[in-house]
Amino acid sequence: MTDLTEDDAIAHAVALHREGRLIDAVSAYRQILKSAPDHSGALHNLGVVLAEDGRVEEALVLFDRAL
Numbered sequence: 186m187t188d189l190t191e192d193d194a195i196a197h198a199v200a201l202h203r204e205g206r207l208i209d210a211v212s213a214y215r216q217i218l219k220s221a222p223d224h225s226g227a228l229h230n231l232g233v234v235l236a237e238d239g240r241v242e243e244a245l246v247l248f249d250r251a252l
Contacts, residue, residue, distance in 0.1 A: 191217065191220075191224070194213065194216070194217050195224075195226055195227060197213055198210050198213035198214050198217065198227070198230065199230065201213055207234055207237065207238055210230075210234050211234055214227045214234065215231065218231070223250075225251045225252075226251075228248075228250050228251035229247070229251040232244040232245070232246075232247035232248045232251065
C-alpha cells in the first residue's frame with residue numbers, strides 16, 4: 186500500500202468496505218492513519234466500519250477525532 190497516494194489508499198479502503206471485507210478495510214484505514222493520524226476521512230470511515238461491527242465505543246472516539 187505504500188505505493189498508493191493518500192487518495193488512492195482511501196479509495197482502496199472504501200472499496201474493501203463496500204465489498205464487505207471489513208477486516209481488510211479496518212487494516213487499510215489503520216495503515217493510512219499511521220502516516221496521517223489526523224486524516225478526517227480515514228478516521229470517520231474507520232469509525233463507520235467499527236460501528237457496523239458493533240464496536241460503537243471505539244467508533245465514537247474516532248468520530249470525535251475526525252471532528
